[in-house]
Amino acid sequence: MKNTPPKLAENFLQWILKPELSEEILGDLEENFLEAAEQKTLFRAKLNYWYQTLNYLRPFALRSSIFSNLNPFFMLRHHILVSLRGFKRNTSTFLINTFSLTLGVTCCLLIGLYIFDEFSYDQQHPNIDNLYRVVLDINLNDWNKKVTALPPVLPPKLVEEIPGIKQAARLNPYFSNAGTNLLRKENETINHFEEKFVYVDPSFFELFHLPLIYGNAKKILNDPFQIVITKHIADKYFPGENPVGKTLMLNNSTDEVFTITGVTNNIPTQSHFEYDYFMSMASLKDSEENTNWLFNNYYAYVLLEEGFKVADIQDKLAAFSTRHFGPQFKAQQNIDLEAIAAQGQYYRVNLQPVKDIHLYSADAYPQLKPTGDISNVRLFLIIALFILLIAVVNFINLSTARSTSRAHEVGVRKVLGSTQQHLVRQFLCESVLISLAAFVAGTLLAHFLMPMFNELSGKQLFIPFTNISFLLLLSGMAFLMGILAGLYPSFYLSAFEPIKVLKGKLNRVSSGGRLRGGLVVVQFTISIALIIGTFVVYQQMAFIQDKKIGFEKEQVLLIQDTYTLNDQVHSFKNAIKDLPEAQSTTLSSYLPLEGGNRNSISFYPEGKNTVDDQVLLQRWSIDTDYIETLGMTITEGRNFKEGLRNDSLGVILNETAIKDLGFSDNPIGQKISSPYAEDDYTIVGVVKDFNYESLKGKVSPVGLFLGLSNSVISIKTSSAEMEALITKAESTWKSFAPNQPFRYDFLDDRFAVMYTVERRIGKLFLIFSVIAIFIACLGLLALVTFMTEQRIKEIGIRKVLGASAFNIVKMLSADFTKMVLIAIVLAFPLSYWAAHKWLNNFAYHTDIQLWIFIGAGILALLVAWLTVGLRSLKAALANPVESLKVE
């Protein structure tokens, strides 16, 4: 390659140099460059070229037009100088302005990065614009949902029958080895607990463009018992070697030995799925054999042909749905899909863009991992803008309030020939400087606060200092904010008429007072709304946590992975049960927690097999100790009894199920049947409703059946004995399964996890509203300080004439009190509306109480009084002689 000097530098030189010099100079520099390129590296040579270029910025070489073009530059230098002098003279105003803007910028930056992160989910896939998740849009019997789980036969049929769908991939996160496993290399003995297993079709890797570090893309997951692992797993088990061809054994079972066929990059956090072990779908027999169209356990993704949109194939999808779901609905559920379509009901396949999964899935379930929510993103965006607004208002207020002290400056400048435009530039320059300072300080502050913010938000954010476009955006924002904040003050100040101000006729203090008052009202309206918002969020959190959840979550130990004990699980349970610390012990995988086993099928009261009578019932397998261990309450009938043979055909329903199935009085002894079960079940008891999903949703019907589900043992104990119980349970476990890790957690911890998001939002909300109020008070403080300074003589005279300190404080606070009162009146309806909207997200929510509003109002008033009062008290207590003796 031929070495050429940097083009940019050459162009720059040609632009700045006298035309008659450019030939010789460019020639000299090129000669120098070629020589340097030969002796050193090309990079060094280029660097040197730039160095030489900059060294030509000398008067003799520059074209003269450059200097006249630079006139604004010299003016700017003058403006900066004058601004800096101004800052020095009024250090406190400058500091308050900069500090409040800095806080505003910090908050905005943190929130901005948070929001950016939320929007970046799944954007990394090259196919993203044509990539869709298949969902079922369901509107049946008041049951209105988007379901993301599908029957395994559906995706291949989609590709086959609908033109425009290029490729499909299935994913199963539920069956067989999906989820968590105990894992070891085949030739070792110690098992490790590993998570994030999933079954996928080979096409999954093509659709999502998951790159392979090792392995042949054509041969990764075609056959049974093949597995692709992510890089960090490969590094953990096979450091420094190529693991392709090696084997992994799951759960001690020789039937579950997987051959590694590939290693892929770690799945980024900003993805709606996060797995470490991708097992071949062919290992899951069900995926080939199951032809039931109402068996929803598989996720599916499709890639549309270039140029196809969902709207183009909507009709075909609807026809496809009737064609395939119809027969089975008719046969098993006695529902005619075509007939109910007339009533606006449907059960049909639809496509959801993959890029929308993270933020727009509030009505879709289940999800592979917790999703975000666009309404939270909007909430934070609003808070960030509010905070910035409050900070900018401070700036405007302080600048216009200081107008009296700058009026003379404006007058003199105008007399000396300055136009209004010049002055506007001068003032804008000042505000841009402050804004720049605030951005620099705010970015640094955000950088230092980032670890704390990450802790709170549960993200791994950082400030991308090396990202050029981020830095450009930031400086652009700094300029924009400087100009926005400075626009009004600069026009206001520069409009003074020189003769009036020099004569001292400017109406002091009150000039611009109405606008300042209005802005203070805006600040306090926002602050009060935020206080109310924080109260409401916290009250709702407390409400959820204290609400009667229908079972007792405290002091329950969960021992996980008990299925690995196989037949020994019962003797293990009995061994645990015999421990003195264990008050009650149950074996069941169905726990009232998110992520517990779920299995629901439709039931109807015996003999009433019609559409309207069907109820989708959760079918939980429990044992006789379940109700006691989890502290649930039987309201009618009885619990299952050991040794009663008929109980295996009995069922305990929750109150919602009783209601939905239409049993009015005395349900005990009645029977329910299902199109999917051969036997009828007799109701032996009714259990009080308990919450098992997040309280955002309503309790749905649950039926408890006697049966074996063996993956978790729950033990109720007392707080004093918990520790001893854990120790003993572990040693018991070791005697049963020496090679399996002992894994346990607590029911209340797991329960709390369901509300992590809400709790995070509550905390962030609190912090940001405190900051907002703080900034508002800072502005108020500066304003009061300035006002009292202006009225110092008035205060002195009033005191001489006999006014008490209290009178003076009252006089000075009166205006502000009025402003805060107006803000309160404005904030109430605003925040009532917002709080009402937010609370409606929850099925069970607290009422909006009057005391919250009154409390927030009083709080705002107190804070304002405190700010104003302290400052004005100082002025009121000053000796009047001091203020009056100087004239």
Added chain:
Amino acid sequence: MKETKLGDFEEVVLLLVGILGEEAYAFKIAAEFERQTGRSVSIGAVHSTLSRLADKGCLKSFMGAPSATRGGRRKRIYEITAYGDGLLKAAKAFKMSLWSQFPGMAMNWSL
């Protein structure tokens, strides 16, 4: 009024122009300066001095032939004028006269 005194750097540059003869253009002079003194100097600094010397009348210049290593560009070659030559000699004579009065000098000669 034109400045008639030579600065230190100016004097060196003027000497180098004389030494380099046909090859006396900014890049070569800067390179030669670095080679002889071991101090680095930017071409711009040398060029600026050359143009100042030309203004003072110590140097005259003409455009040389184009060459491929310069992207086909011509170079400006400098020559010392009679006036410049006179200034150099005056500077040297002035220094010699100072050296001859320098006490250490006499001792050196005596060795």
